[in-house]
Amino acid sequence: MEQMPKITHHYLRTKKKFPSVWCSGCGIGIVFGAIIRAIDELKLEKDSVAMVSGIGCSSRMPVYADFNTLHTTHGRALAFATGVKLAKPELNVIVITGDGDGLAIGGNHFIHAARRNMDVTTILLNNNTYAMTGGQYSPSTPFDKIGTTAPYGNVERGFDTCELAKGAGAVFVARGTAYHVIQLQKMVEKAILKKGFSLVEVITPCPTIYGRLNREGTAIQMLEWQKDHAVAVSAARSMPPEKLKDKFLTGVLWDIEFPEYGEEYNKVIQRAQAKG
């Protein structure tokens, strides 16, 4: 029987050697699929997409994708993307980052990119750990969880990525999971269409490193944990606080309008040229 090619196959590089660097059971491939299907659904030309990433497991995503791909230095994806978008505004710029890459070493670029409000879509894959280097605690590792550099439990709190983005000025903030993959695709579509800095945080399982260290079970069990603990923001509104304990909100959490950087800079050009 002939196998039907999937949508994703049309967007993968034929010259890149597979398999990927990701471990079996990793959620990054699921998120990758959702992003590709969102791009396909929006009918974006491959040439019009620039996928920019930093360093880490999730940041290895662009190399497999048949777009204009830029794998940068640790934490700096948003700063590179700022140059890409400002110098060539017609590109659809999608930044792929992780919790360590985007929130620790790249935390300053993250808040300033949100504040600046350039039309860039950021997908932050949060697996609660530095997986590529073997499981050190990250800025999103929850309190008391184990990392190889927190062998007695993490004494720091994890960031609430979405609140951080919102506070810093992002105009679109959403949270999805690798389990709710259809909803995730829709969120990514909305984020790409949104004019301005948009963020989608994706809770994604790392069964090989973080899961083992914290005895969270198999890849399937970690995905089921997401199913049991994610509460759609629409449903949460009618739920009593005690039912929301230990749960996290998913869906579009924030969606406002604010002038986009590139459009404002075009006005600067007009003003400068009028002055001569």
Add this chain to the structure above:
Amino acid sequence: MNQKLSKKERLMQGNEACAEGALACGLTFFAGYPITPSTEIAELLARTLPRYGGKFIQMEDELASIAAVIGASIVGAKAMTATSGPGFSLMQENIGYAYMAEVPCVIVNVQRGGPSTGLPTKVSQSDTMQARWGTHGDYRAIALAPSSVRECFDLTVRCFNLSERYRTPVILLMDEVIGHMREKVELPEPNEIKVINRMKPTVPPEWYQHFEINPHFVSPMASFGEGYRFNVTGLTHDPLGFPTSRTDEVQAKLDKLRNKIEHNVNDIVQVKEEFMEDANIAVFAYGSAARSARHAIRMARQKRMKVGLIQPLTIWPFPDVYMEHMSEQLEQILVVELNQGQIINEVMRTNCGKTKIRGLNRYDGELITPDQIFTKLRELR
């Protein structure tokens, strides 16, 4: 009235001339972060770039500034940043990325005293070795050092041309005196300026290799959005830009980075000479120190001393061949630097002990004076 009014004769600062030079050769993107003594470059470009439809952005720090510059260059812009010592230190990782990913861009370092925050408003040449070895790993650097306002203009143009021709970051190593000093200059007309742009691919996208290894060592460079859809990474990569750790591919990549500079030193290296025809003593000086040296040499010539000036406009790669040749002719070389002695080691390396070499160093934040150099020259005899 001045007959040459058609020429742009102006009183101008070195920093301004640098910005003008960048605009003259087609700068379209600047990203930077305020830092003394380089800030005038950013201020002037914030005002001027949008008039030409170019883009100026002030980033959150220097790491982001150089990152944005590299991103802009990858999509086809002529891009530059300007900074001073502390900012230059912060930029080093991404400058390494530009070497590895072969991204043309210009980094201006208007040097001030260091280490650390050092002397923000005082002159120094103590980043000379950092311009060569600032980022980690093996690579070949290009750095140019102007000593006048006009040279700030000319060498900025040359920085862009070299970076475009060789697909590599190029450093303009200015210093506080050169950056802030005002001189009367006559800038060239636009048609007098030779502008080199990066080589573009002529092959169809399916044949294109962003890091092609060819006999010229420089690969044609497509921009994002032109239909080529390549991968760029700071990981060691194969000609397609895909990460590799295959030993043959790793070595080929690093050889390419070396060869594209080493095989073209004759094009890259420029040395300016004065009174060298009959000189048996040479003062070797660059940047603002070369100005004092020039004056001191005139004083020495009046005393019938056979002293000449060697002023490298290209600091990196070091003018090895020229200095090897000079070691046969000269009896003594005086290396004048505003640091504790950096480039003197290169002079010694290329000289192989054939000539007496002395250093004259000042690193208290003030410019070395012609008198200091002249006094030292008299001691040499």
